[in-house]
Amino acid sequence: MGALHAGHCSLVQKSLERDDATIVSIFVNPSQFAPTEDFDVYPRTFDSDLEILDSLESRSEQAHDWKKVAAVFAPKVSEMYPNGIPLDVSKQVGAFVSVQGLGDKLEGATRPQFFRGVATVVTKLLNVCSPTSAYFGQKDIQQTVVVKRLVQDLLINTEIVVVPTVREQSGLALSSRNSYLANDVKNDSAVISQSLQKAEIAYYEQKTRDASEIRQIVLDKLLPYTNGDLAAYRLDYISVNHPQTLEQLNEVVPGVGAVLSIAIYVPNAGGSETRLIDNVVLK
Amino acid sequence: MGALHAGHCSLVQKSLERDDATIVSIFVNPSQFAPTEDFDVYPRTFDSDLEILDSLESRSEQAHDWKKVAAVFAPKVSEMYPNGIPLDVSKQVGAFVSVQGLGDKLEGATRPQFFRGVATVVTKLLNVCSPTSAYFGQKDIQQTVVVKRLVQDLLINTEIVVVPTVREQSGLALSSRNSYLANDVKNDSAVISQSLQKAEIAYYEQKTRDASEIRQIVLDKLLPYTNGDLAAYRLDYISVNHPQTLEQLNEVVPGVGAVLSIAIYVPNAGGSETRLIDNVVLK
Numbered sequence: 001m002g003a004l005h006a007g008h009c010s011l012v013q014k015s016l017e018r019d020d021a022t023i024v025s026i027f028v029n030p031s032q033f034a035p036t037e038d039f040d041v042y043p044r045t046f047d048s049d050l051e052i053l054d055s056l057e058s059r060s061e062q063a064h065d066w067k068k069v070a071a072v073f074a075p076k077v078s079e080m081y082p083n084g085i086p087l088d089v090s091k092q093v094g095a096f097v098s099v100q101g102l103g104d105k106l107e108g109a110t111r112p113q114f115f116r117g118v119a120t121v122v123t124k125l126l127n128v129c130s131p132t133s134a135y136f137g138q139k140d141i142q143q144t145v146v147v148k149r150l151v152q153d154l155l156i157n158t159e160i161v162v163v164p165t166v167r168e169q170s171g172l173a174l175s176s177r178n179s180y181l182a183n184d185v186k187n188d189s190a191v192i193s194q195s196l197q198k199a200e201i202a203y204y205e206q207k208t209r210d211a212s213e214i215r216q217i218v219l220d221k222l223l224p225y226t227n228g229d230l231a232a233y234r235l236d237y238i239s240v241n242h243p244q245t246l247e248q249l250n251e252v253v254p255g256v257g258a259v260l261s262i263a264i265y266v267p268n269a270g271g272s273e274t275r276l277i278d279n280v281v282l283k
Numbered sequence: 284m285g286a287l288h289a290g291h292c293s294l295v296q297k298s299l300e301r302d303d304a305t306i307v308s309i310f311v312n313p314s315q316f317a318p319t320e321d322f323d324v325y326p327r328t329f330d331s332d333l334e335i336l337d338s339l340e341s342r343s344e345q346a347h348d349w350k351k352v353a354a355v356f357a358p359k360v361s362e363m364y365p366n367g368i369p370l371d372v373s374k375q376v377g378a379f380v381s382v383q384g385l386g387d388k389l390e391g392a393t394r395p396q397f398f399r400g401v402a403t404v405v406t407k408l409l410n411v412c413s414p415t416s417a418y419f420g421q422k423d424i425q426q427t428v429v430v431k432r433l434v435q436d437l438l439i440n441t442e443i444v445v446v447p448t449v450r451e452q453s454g455l456a457l458s459s460r461n462s463y464l465a466n467d468v469k470n471d472s473a474v475i476s477q478s479l480q481k482a483e484i485a486y487y488e489q490k491t492r493d494a495s496e497i498r499q500i501v502l503d504k505l506l507p508y509t510n511g512d513l514a515a516y517r518l519d520y521i522s523v524n525h526p527q528t529l530e531q532l533n534e535v536v537p538g539v540g541a542v543l544s545i546a547i548y549v550p551n552a553g554g555s556e557t558r559l560i561d562n563v564v565l566k
Contacts, residue, residue, distance in 0.1 A: 083435070153407075
């Protein structure tokens with residue numbers, strides 16, 4: 001969706017390393033925003049995006065062969081939605097892709113129709129480019145599960161590659177929406193990844209496999225920010241889910257593993273709230 | 284869906300004439316049947332289908348170049364639905380394509396989820412083959428509208444070609460489900476196409492453009508079979524709709540045109556009912 005940061009760049013870099021030609025799509029997709037969400041103000045920084053992409057390169061085995069981004073695909077809304085796309089879901093007409101049983105959980109519970117929008121636009125992008133591989137960041141982990149499933153189910157001949165989340169030095173997961181945050185909140189928000197990491201360590205040190213205990217570790221770490229008179233963070237969910245089916249788990253079975261994920265509203269610079277997400281994968 | 288008849292052959296013939304290579308898919312698609320419908324008993328005649336396809340050929344400009352079907356694609360259910368597909372919609376998990384605003388009318392009103400099943404399997408088939416053109420029969424006219432829209436919306440690079448309905452000498456539209464009918468009912472069912480034709484003639488003779496009058500002409504012609512003590516036909520709908528949006532029309536505007544369509548249950552040889560559909564396009 002543009003507003004490129006180092007997280008996006010790591011996807012591009014991965015493709016430059018692995019593939020013959022790399023195409024970057026930049027498209028702020030209206031169908032994954034609710035009418036109440038930030039479609040209109042979502043950061044759009046196309047010119048600097050192009051500069052950033054132009055700076056990326058990967059050297060192959062042969063020193064004379066530096067690879068760069070081959071093309072940027074930045075369609076108009078009317079090209080991606082030839083029959084129009086009102087933000088109001090009840091007015092939307094035409095073809096949509098939904099991934100039942102995966103798109104209605106977690107992020108989908110808080111943001112109904114979100115993954116229908118994601119699945120639909122990803123299907124369109126893959127149909128337009130027919131890439132051998134497509135790269136998605138682990139930060140939006142449910143998106144990676146939904147996209148892997150849609151590619152499998154709709155028989156699309158593209159490998160979905162998941163690239164680790166890129167973080168600030170503080171640990172805060174990079175997100176275009178971080179630009180909404182004042183510096184102090186941005187610093188404080190490092191507690192989100194720290195809370196996940198604490199639970200992750202407890203799991204790998206075999207202190208617990210119990211999902212509610214794992215969630216409690218995260219919750220405790222966040223407590224100063226979510227509870228009490230000065231607390232300004234508002235928790236949406238902390239959840240432990242099966243890595244493929246996204247079913248909620250009571251216990252994490254090593255070898256099967258789990259996704260431990262969080263969504264939380266933090267105060268933003270404009271006086272309202274910004275919703276941040278993060279996750280760790282337990283193996 | 285196999286059980287090939289002259290209607291299917293006209294699609295193949297059209298492709299043989301127009302295209303370099305013709306692939307025929309044969310797949311009885313479970314996701315477009317409701318649990319109460321005839322998925323299990325739907326006619327499957329694979330060996331004779333292959334013989335029929337082998338008999339088709341088209342001579343190109345050069346007399347030495349006879350074209351025949353290049354391949355038959357007859358996947359297993361588990362290949363088209365790698366994660367399984369229960370007939371019970373509430374148990375279905377995974378990626379589905381729906382065409383909102385087009386799939387819920389007419390056939391979709393009587394058969395909920397029908398066009399979700401059609402749109403999903405057509406998307407899969409087009410993704411697997413990436414054909415330049417795909418051929419559909421006018422008999423299933425709503426299907427052609429839904430498929431045209433999904434190809435446009437999902438940016439699939441395939442031209443959808445609609446081929447006229449092939450009919451028995453009596454006028455009855457060919458359908459694999461006609462095999463469910465006893466001979467006398469099959470003969471009587473010619474009244475379906477005759478009723479549409481009567482309305483069509485009235486329209487082109489400029490006797491009426493009014494949708495309810497057009498429907499009444501069809502209804503009157505069917506009356507001996509739908510009303511009275513010995514009447515055994517049960518009407519589902521007679522409808523006049525916009526050719527692209529499928530909105531119900533009050534008046535047919537020449538130049539815009541309309542689809543006049545019918546669905547009707549007729550008694551079948553097994554003592555229950557078979558649902559037949561037919562349509563004419565008014566220009």
